Amino acid sequence: MKSLKTLGQFIIEKQTDFPYAKGELSRLLRDIGIAAKIVNREVNKAGLVDILGTVGDTNVFGENQKKLDVYADEQFIAALKDGGECCFVASEEQEEGVELTDTGISKNAKYIVCIDPLDGSSNIEVNVSVGTIFSIYRRISQVGEALTQEDLLQTGLRQVAAGYIIYGSSTMLVYTTGKGVNGFTLDPSIGEFCLSHPNMKIPQQGHIYSVNEGNYLKFPQGIKNYIKYCQEEDAGTNRPYTSRYIGSMVADIHRNLLLGGVFIYPQTALQPKGKLRLMYECNPIAFIIEQAGGKATTGTERILEIAPEELHQRVPAILGSTDMVNKVLEFLDKS
Ligand code: AHM
Numbered sequence: 562m563k564s565l566k567t568l569g570q571f572i573i574e575k576q577t578d579f580p581y582a583k584g585e586l587s588r589l590l591r592d593i594g595i596a597a598k599i600v601n602r603e604v605n606k607a608g609l610v611d612i613l614g615t616v617g618d619t620n621v622f623g624e625n626q627k628k629l630d631v632y633a634d635e636q637f638i639a640a641l642k643d644g645g646e647c648c649f650v651a652s653e654e655q656e657e658g659v660e661l662t663d664t665g666i667s668k669n670a671k672y673i674v675c676i677d678p679l680d681g682s683s684n685i686e687v688n689v690s691v692g693t694i695f696s697i698y699r700r701i702s703q704v705g706e707a708l709t710q711e712d713l714l715q716t717g718l719r720q721v722a723a724g725y726i727i728y729g730s731s732t733m734l735v736y737t738t739g740k741g742v743n744g745f746t747l748d749p750s751i752g753e754f755c756l757s758h759p760n761m762k763i764p765q766q767g768h769i770y771s772v773n774e775g776n777y778l779k780f781p782q783g784i785k786n787y788i789k790y791c792q793e794e795d796a797g798t799n800r801p802y803t804s805r806y807i808g809s810m811v812a813d814i815h816r817n818l819l820l821g822g823v824f825i826y827p828q829t830a831l832q833p834k835g836k837l838r839l840m841y842e843c844n845p846i847a848f849i850i851e852q853a854g855g856k857a858t859t860g861t862e863r864i865l866e867i868a869p870e871e872l873h874q875r876v877p878a879i880l881g882s883t884d885m886v887n888k889v890l891e892f893l894d895k896s
């Protein structure tokens with residue numbers, strides 16, 4: 562029988578990959594892993610709302626029911642605060658972000674975490690996969706100094722780690738520290754994330770395109786032309802491709818990472834910057850996709866090179882198998 566390697570064991574083994582003080586990043590990842598297990602427990606119970614009470618009610622245990630995205634936000638922030646390595650959390654759920662430097666053990670903390678605590682949360686009520694996306698930066702200012710805009714708005718290239726958790730038919734945590742991508746599946750019987758997908762690589766060319774085609778009429782002409790290309794028959798390039806779109810970024814990305822494919826959320830006439838957020842959706846996913854051998858662009862620039870202007874900034878996103886992303890860029894160039 563093969564022996565199990567837990568996330569905790571793996572992180573300790575890989576500590577030498579990390580250029581800064583050993584242990585800090587390990588503790589951060591451990592804290593995120595712990596919060597993920599708590600959120601997973603609640604997400605799994607989401608279908609029981611009719612029995613346990615709906616959001617806003619008091620449930621049978623006398624607890625006030627919260628929206629799960631708010632609950633997830635609280636859990637991740639609490640875990641990061643208790644862990645003591647994080648000085649600032651930028652969250653999709655918090656307009657301003659949360660500074661932790663004046664709270665107890667976090668005052669010497671060196672890391673900034675950007676997080677979407679529960680992405681795709683509208684999918685919960687229909688029992689479809691949702692996810693958490695996180696990104697970790699090291700602060701530029703010195704410990705003890707006030708945090709600056711420069712600390713909070715770093716380019717994606719400066720991420721020291723990034724990952725996602727998918728709450729799906731299995732719950733998985735996938736992360737990178739810039740030395741490849743590894744995936745861990747939660748074994749509920751022992752309550753541990755176990756290494757199940759070492760050294761993940763996205764196929765260079767895939768067969769799946771993932772885009773909300775309901776917005777087709779408002780897409781840029783190059784994207785429309787690419788979609789038509791995907792649908793045309795051509796034996797040489799194995800077309801038509803397969804269309805797959807869940808509407809939960811983590812789930813769509815996870816499938817395409819394993820099978821090969823391209824995920825597109827372009828700008829539209831109504832949303833000139835697209836929908837997805839740079840700091841806690843596109844940057845971490847772009848880091849993972851690139852580390853797995855794929856490509857991530859807005860259509861005009863590499864996502865990881867964008868100089869952020871604000872925490873909740875939106876950007877168009879084209880992410881996935883390198884050859885497919887290049888093909889989309891070709892269509893955009895020609896249009
Ligand atoms: P959210 O952060 O409000 O949950 O929105 C992000 C989600 C992504 O997971 C997904 O890729 C996208 O929104 C789907 O949007 P649409 O329904 O417009 O296709």
Ligand code: MG
Nearest residue numbers: 653677680681
């Ligand atoms: Mg989101």
